[in-house]
Amino acid sequence: MKDVKCECGHVNPHGTILCEACGRILEENEKEKKLVDMRYEGSARRSQTYNKTIVDKVWNFFSSVKVGVWLIVITLIASSIGTLFPQEMYIPPVMSASEYYEDQYGWLGKLYYELGFHNLYSSWWYLILIASIGVSLVICSLDRVVPLYRALKAQRVTRHEGFLKRQRLFGISEAENLDQSYGEIKENLKAKRYHIREEDGNILAEKGRFSRWGPYVNHVGLIIFLIGGMLRFVPGMYIDKLLWVREGETKVIPETNGEYYLKNDQFILEVYDKNKDNQAFSNAIDKSGTVVKNFQSNVTLYKKTGDTISGEEPELEKVKDFEIRVNGPLKFESFALYQTSYKLDELNKMTFALTNKQSNEEFGTLTIDLYDPQEKYDLGNGYSVEVVSYFPDFEFDKSGEPVTISRIPNNPAFVFKMLTPDKPDGEISFVAIRQTIEPFGDNEYKLAFKGVETKNVTALTVRKDLTLWIISLGGLIFMIGVAQGSYWTHRRIWIRRVNGEVWIAGHTNKNWHGLKREIHSVLAGTGIKEPVDQTDNEQSA
Helix, strand or coil: CCEEEECCCCCCCCCCECCCCCEEEHHHHHHHCCCCCCCCCCCHHHHHCCCCCCCCCCCCCCCCHHHHHHHHHHHHHHHHCCEEEEEEEHHHCCCHHHHHHHHHHHHHHHHHHHCCCHHHHCCHHHHHHHHHHHHHHHHHHHHHHHHHHHHHHCCCCCCCCCHHHCCCCEEECCCCCHCCCHHHHHHHHHHHCCCCECCEEEEEEEHHHHHHHHHHHHHHHHHHHHHHHHHCCCCEEEEEEEEECCCCEEEEEECCCCCCEEECCCCCCECCCCCCCCHHHHHHHHHHCCCCCEEEEEEEEECCCCCCCCCCCCEEEEEEEEEEEECCCCCCCEEEEEEEEEEEEEEEEEEEEEECCCCCEEEEEEECCCCCCCCCCEEECCCCEEEEEECCCECCCCCCEEEEECCCCECCCEEEEEEEEEEEEEEEEEEEEEEEEECCCCCCCCEEEEEEEEEEEEEEEEECCHHHHHHHHHHHHHHHCCCCCCCCHEEEEEEECCCCEEEEEEEEECCCHHHHHHHHHHHCCCCCCCCEEEHHHHHHH
16 A cells, blocks of 8 residues: 655555644545544554455454454353352362262253363463453554554644644634734643644644553553463462361472472461450350451471482471461462461261170270271281271262262261171171161171261461562553543644634543633633634534
8 A cells, every 4th residue: 555645745654534744634535524533633543444464354353442342241251150150179079070060050050061161260262262352452552552653743733724624622813913912822821731832833732642542551551461360370370279287287288399398286266255355246256156266277387308209208397387377378489378267176086996796895996097097907816897998978879879978077987897706707887977787687796986086177278379460560550541541631722823813723632621721711811712612513503
């Protein structure tokens, strides 16, 4: 496409409606309109000029504001659907995700899983939507800001008569002493903080041009914000894991490559005392029985030293002791451990005694670690017990078979095989809390419950966020753009001498009443009439 040369000598890109320098109308169909379109200074936008190659078509597609709005709407709808049911990362690991959603939510849950909403925010198509919004913002901004900047930079003081006539605010006046009037006008404009340029006795007064870049600063902030959000799906940039640690237990901290370990030395729970503490909690205590005052985990952070062989206990070096409270996290390197939840008196070990049912004579005891049960317990003198099956969280399924719904020993049950000198083939017994079943008839021996050991468990959120500063920066830039475009306006006043007359035109990107008041103040006492609002004439006609 060839450039268009205006009569003033300025060379404009193909597709320019108004000459960037003098404002002369270059397109014939624009000459029929009463007022000129000043949204982008009549400059040539790529999306409205070229439409031949595949690059042009892609550019034009993403430069459309409607396309950007629809992309945002689709993303919001998808995000809303993703909150209907828990994401896969938050469901209990008791069964496969496909089975869990169908079991818990029926056919709707099955459809939810099959459509991929169970891992929505890390799915490829959701990331493509986010990336498309970013591409749309970039192309929309470049398509508009580059020609707008070029046109504003190239504008001359002396504007074409047709340009002035077709401004919203325009008027023609006469003055007896133009030089004196011009001097007063310039002083008044300076008092209003206008930047004044003069050329051949003509004036261009301008202020607040930087406000025109507010929307594009918004776009920059949004693009940075989206980049920060997408970086959260890059391995190692964002971590949000839950770590359950029992008292006295040492566990590796997730996502630290086995380098850091945490030991739960003690879990502390404090509640409000109705008689001692603030009486404001009396009603709450009466209703619920207890109101938690503080819960914290006293922990020790360890760091692994040297290399270890698989299965070998690592050598740990103590880093520090710390008391983790709500809003008082343990921080190290780029990680932070937050106190999230707890569980009191979780079953840890159960003790049984092998007993003769008739004589109640005991032949030994066995203590079962509910998190690591042995296959066989030798009680001596030919007496032993084998653990045939173990169900940490026992219940019967629809067919009446025993199953476990989780790996946490909330309701432990066992299938034992009791071996004795007089019963070398053993006797089978199903033992659960307050329940014993002998499937092959009455047994001579039983496992009598003797006691239980419990432990408190703390839940800590392991968090690492290397994207937070990027997201915060994007938000800050976005708010700067909001303020820039909201609290300032771009105002221009053109004053031109034409055959002894004074032509005055004014334009602003918003708040026309404010511009009218300023022009009234600037022209007051100078003998020059104020320009009229030509939209009022159009409405009256």
